[in-house]
Amino acid sequence: MTQPDAAPLPDSMDRDALLAGLRARIARLDPGLAGFGAGRATLPLSPELDAHLPWNGLPLAGLHEVLAAEPGAGMGFSALILARAQAALPGRSILWIASEPDAYPPGLASLGLSAASLILVRAARPADALWAAEEGLRSPSIGAALIFGAVPDLTAARRLQLAAETGGGIGLLLRSDDQSPGPTAALTRWRLSARPSPEATPHHLGEPGWEIALLRARGGRPGTWAGEWNAARGELTTLAPAQAASIKRRRA
């Protein structure tokens, strides 16, 4: 017997259109699933990092986790992401949520983060911090929320991720590296350690250097880079560790 109800295999043109339609439909059903690849608003970090990430940049409308092996490096990388979010979403504010928020605008300005749209939230308890972050991320008037110190469990992290998808901002969980990082609902997890600048001399520190490790990315591969923040040009230059080592040898 023939199968009259079975749809015939569409030819290639129809198949492309069909797949595009299905993708759009899935995107409408679950904004979080959409956009493996293009079609998702992202923040640029550096050319190498952007090329490595499956979204061609750090995706907005998502939650990201930064483990700080050294406080300055973790804060520097997070502040850089906040500054990029500020530039990408003008008119939106940045929430800085901590039990004792000690942001220092004169220093943050060197990473391009302006204090004009920075709002400090002092949440004594982690539950308050996560609540404030969720409320903020759900609102379309917040471009980014930095949660400093509070570690959400899997459910709370999922809630934050959903809130970020609703509001379109970026959520950053900044925590120290000493706790064992459990499972996460965040899109990416980074570890930031300090890296002595190659051109440092006893009387000159050189540019801030970080070792940027991408521990996990949803739908992507992990990787490690040696990063350097160039304050004068306002950009992050990254090199794969092998490249960095060869440059060091050549200088030596």
Add this chain to the structure above:
Amino acid sequence: MGGRRCAHTPSLPLFEEGLPCEGAPLLPVREATPAGNRRFLMLHGPGLAAERPAVWTLRFSPLVGIWRDEGLLIETSGLPEPEPDLLRRILAAFAATGHPARGLLGAAPAALAALLRAGTRPHVLDPGQEAAALPRLPVTALALPEEMVRALHRLGLRDVAALEAQPRGPLARRFGRVIAMELAALRGTIAPFTPIRPPPRHFIAREFLSPLVTAPGLERAIGMLVEELCAGLVHSGEGARVLRLTAFRGDGSWQELGQGLGQASREPAHLQGLLNRRIEELRPELGFEKLLLAAEVTENLSARQSALPGEAATPDTLAGLLDRLGQRVRICRLEPRASHWPERAVRRVSAFAPVTESTAQARPRPLRLLRQPLPLEAVALLPDEPPSLLIYRRHSERVVSAEGPERIEPEWWRPPEHRPPRDYYRVQLASGARWWVCRRGEAGPDARWFLHGYLA
């Protein structure tokens, strides 16, 4: 043309039109005093005519005034409690605070004051009683200068009845305007009264037949009040900055919730959301019988279309979000300040205040400035050289490179005096970490080292 014959004639009051049939019970009509149906409570007592007792008395009525250096005047018109209960409650409250007071509740403040001066016991006067009590009042009880009272006595005018029997014209020519004013005030024709606080221009009160006990019931009731309040605010082109919800319980007590807003708003959903989140602070016990919602502070707010037709949700504004956050956590912004002293270079301001851009710093500054600097121990080759080893909690860190010192002198025009200067160094440790450390005081054995911030 039957319709025309039955038409209501607007010039006639309702009950004079001979409605349904003769002898049908009419609605009870309250006899109006010349000043209308306003009701006042006059309180006399030692030390009452002052600002502090008057403010304290605001809890009973929004309209409280100080009456001629001798007592407090409270307008009780429209208060929900029965008047005898109200009088008893207020007098008991005053007695409990150690300021016993005598009070009379009636229509004309001047008459109440005169009756109190004549020694009348505290009670509630209906207009008939008040009118009957006035003629027997001696002129000594009136608010008249002493020589005028003596002159009246010489003329044989000893009570109000005798005074009122006199033609007003000659009386006023002989004794001046004071006596005419006092006589008019006694009958309530004029009631000069200045409340100490302007009453809220926007308030909505609603009584409920069945007491409100549950949170959903309260939410719905507050929703109704907020809708009405916002309609009034829209009408007058204002937005609320401070809301006060007063919930009156059946047993005569009441509770208040004050809620401030960072920006003037008349968005019903926003105001209701703010109040709903605070319902749990109310203790209804047997239920609230009356809710009163007042916009105590309002600001002009130009009309703005909240949403296009067809758009369901009103956009969530930043001010709304900050109001919500401010209910549970503390929020602020950082404003740059012209100061070299690191802690004073920024200032915490309200999250609703506009903040100017911070100017670029010539020298690198840390990303985080620790509110409590961490004490360090430092080892340097020479006393005034940069440290070569920093010890924090018995954990030593070798310094690879150091920039500095950057000396920051204390601002001598600010106390405390004789603060030591600080020498700041930017150091890079062997691990790659970058610290902003400072030496407090001159180099030497007394100098103390601190980690003040983390550099990027």
